[in-house]
Amino acid sequence: MIPITAVDVRDAEPLVVEVLRSGTLAQGPMVARFEDGFARAAGTAHAIAVNSGTTALVATLQALGLGPGDEVITTPFTFVATLNAILETGATVRFADITREDFAIDPDAVATAITPRTRAILPVHLYGQTANLGKLVPLAEEHGLHLVEDAAQAVGATFAGRPAGSFGVGCFSLYATKNVTTGEGGVITTDDDDLADRLRLLRNQGMRSRYAYELAGHNYRMSELHAAVGIPQLAKLDELVTARRRNARQLSVGLAGTPGLALPVELPGREHVWHQYSVLIGPHAMLARDELITELTERGVGTGVYYPKLVFDHDCFRGHPQIPEVSPAGFPVAARVADEVLSLPVHPALSESDVDTVVREVREALGA
Numbered sequence: 001m002i003p004i005t006a007v008d009v010r011d012a013e014p015l016v017v018e019v020l021r022s023g024t025l026a027q028g029p030m031v032a033r034f035e036d037g038f039a040r041a042a043g044t045a046h047a048i049a050v051n052s053g054t055t056a057l058v059a060t061l062q063a064l065g066l067g068p069g070d071e072v073i074t075t076p077f078t079f080v081a082t083l084n085a086i087l088e089t090g091a092t093v094r095f096a097d098i099t100r101e102d103f104a105i106d107p108d109a110v111a112t113a114i115t116p117r118t119r120a121i122l123p124v125h126l127y128g129q130t131a132n133l134g135k136l137v138p139l140a141e142e143h144g145l146h147l148v149e150d151a152a153q154a155v156g157a158t159f160a161g162r163p164a165g166s167f168g169v170g171c172f173s174l175y176a177t178k179n180v181t182t183g184e185g186g187v188i189t190t191d192d193d194d195l196a197d198r199l200r201l202l203r204n205q206g207m208r209s210r211y212a213y214e215l216a217g218h219n220y221r222m223s224e225l226h227a228a229v230g231i232p233q234l235a236k237l238d239e240l241v242t243a244r245r246r247n248a249r250q251l252s253v254g255l256a257g258t259p260g261l262a263l264p265v266e267l268p269g270r271e272h273v274w275h276q277y278s279v280l281i282g283p284h285a286m287l288a289r290d291e292l293i294t295e296l297t298e299r300g301v302g303t304g305v306y307y308p309k310l311v312f313d314h315d316c317f318r319g320h321p322q323i324p325e326v327s328p329a330g331f332p333v334a335a336r337v338a339d340e341v342l343s344l345p346v347h348p349a350l351s352e353s354d355v356d357t358v359v360r361e362v363r364e365a366l367g368a
């Protein structure tokens with residue numbers, strides 16, 4: 001079976017052992033080292049490590065002062081953490097549809113969703129390609145809104161040569177399957193010294209120095225063991241991205257012209273880091289998406305559906321006081337993509353022959 005994800009952190013062993021021997025397990029020098037490396041990769045003055053991508057988003061929205069009565073505009077086509085983070089702050093969510101080309105929030109749809117209560121735009125750089133920051137950044141500036149980038153899937157991606165997470169406040173996940181992982185973890189990137197200071201306080205119970213509290217905080221800290229797992233990956237980030245890009249290119253060349261299949265594209269000016277290689281199975285394909293999944297599983301090719309439903313389309317969110325009444329029909333592009341999307345293996349552990357196998361099996365399954 002060729003799996004949809006593979007985790008390889010074996011080269012972290014010496015650093016993890018170093019932490020075990022040091023006896024310093026909670027946030028300390030290894031976390032600081034990880035933060036320095038991450039800030040360099042993201043091209044920002046600050047990187048604040050936290051214990052998940054979700055808490056990165058929550059802490060950011062809290063540090064920006066968002067709360068009840070404020071509105072945050074985001075995409076309905078994302079992992080639930082994006083939505084949960086907004087709900088946790090007490091703010092109201094407004095959704096805007098996506099564009100089919102990048103699977104990310106459509107700046108024109110964002111513009112029409114802005115109200116006098118809007119405080120932030122929260123695009124998600126889905127699958128490893130940034131949203132249309134060329135339009136979102138000026139839109140946020142024009143309306144005096146915060147831009148919070150959910151860059152959980154996009155470490156190393158760029159827009160106009162600038163790294164994801166350096167346009168607004170960047171929120172990254174280091175979950176086990178993400179392009180850079182610490183097992184569980186997250187990072188916030190920013191150039192804003194005051195915001196970074198507030199985030200560091202929030203992360204550690206609002207504490208400036210021992211038992212001197214400046215604000216009501218939380219425990220969002222990363223452990224030394226987790227930081228040690230991530231450090232070697234930052235050192236070889238270019239190599240990891242290059243492998244994903246090579247695999248994506250091989251998939252795109254091999255799958256070109258497969259009937260019923262729409263392939264993902266790297267848009268001009270954007271460098272895609274291929275967290276996922278996501279195709280669309282159109283209505284004229286020989287197999288429906290779910291039939292193709294079964295067929296590929298039998299043929300030994302792992303796949304994933306990210307995400308089968310719009311994020312609000314679950315009973316627990318219906319009638320939620322912070323979610324306006326919405327239905328998938330209000331977001332036709334996202335609704336259609338959720339029905340058609342399928343991710344194929346693209347991770348760095350694949351060999352050239354693995355990718356050839358994926359191409360061959362998909363083509364055969366679809367009668368190409």
Ligand SMILES: *Cc1c(COP(=O)(O)O)cnc(C)c1O
Binds near residue numbers: 055184185
């Ligand atoms: C993974 C992910 C998150 C949440 O990160 P965790 O580290 O799992 O908390 C948020 N947003 C998106 C788009 C993600 O893919």
